[in-house]
Amino acid sequence: MHLDLLAIITAFGLIFLAELPDKTMFASLAMGTRMRPLYVWFGTSSAFIVHVAIAVGAGSLIGLLPDWIVKLVSASLFALGAFLLLRGSGGDDDDETEVKTVTGFWPVYSTAFMAVFISEWGDLTQITTANLAASNGTWSTAIGSAAALMSVSALALLAGKFIAKRVPLKTVQRIGGLCMLGLAIWTTVEIFTG
Numbered sequence: 001m002h003l004d005l006l007a008i009i010t011a012f013g014l015i016f017l018a019e020l021p022d023k024t025m026f027a028s029l030a031m032g033t034r035m036r037p038l039y040v041w042f043g044t045s046s047a048f049i050v051h052v053a054i055a056v057g058a059g060s061l062i063g064l065l066p067d068w069i070v071k072l073v074s075a076s077l078f079a080l081g082a083f084l085l086l087r088g089s090g091g092d093d094d095d096e097t098e099v100k101t102v103t104g105f106w107p108v109y110s111t112a113f114m115a116v117f118i119s120e121w122g123d124l125t126q127i128t129t130a131n132l133a134a135s136n137g138t139w140s141t142a143i144g145s146a147a148a149l150m151s152v153s154a155l156a157l158l159a160g161k162f163i164a165k166r167v168p169l170k171t172v173q174r175i176g177g178l179c180m181l182g183l184a185i186w187t188t189v190e191i192f193t194g
Helices: 005-019 023-034 037-060 067-087 105-119 122-136 136-164 169-193
Strands: none
Touching: 005 105, 005 122, 005 136, 023 037, 023 105, 037 067, 037 105, 037 122, 067 105, 067 122, 067 169, 122 136
16 A cells, blocks of 8 residues: 555645535534534544545546546546536535434434435545546545545534635635646646656
């Protein structure tokens, strides 16, 4: 197992920025106001780890293709991610999440797990994780992505109300979109120079 610190940091930064304005952050915040936050975090974190495992598995399969095809797919996926982030959240900020009061570890854990597990299928962060795994290594990407997703969930549970009032999520979204656009351009250049 080879770990690349730069790949871990890259995965963490991209996934963190992409997940901040996501509906999952708001779902975590809403669940945390009605359920025990630590139990919610265990549930959301478990669901994120499962999704990261699936995404890096898919990315590893993509990594078996010829290098130029992997880079072309990576550049396309980064460009798609940039487009999705820069065009806006499509109303996710306005969704009201209705959550019943749930108590006890297993009911809270399973509610949080299922909410995230179902909502993250095909999500931008899952696609980005697969993309990064194809080009930056499975373990480094998995560690960086899982840490980012778990951090966003913890941040939402601990300071979600403060963030929503103080930091414009559109700004975070634009920064993430510009980073992905830069990676799309960089990867495209690598096709022709590498």
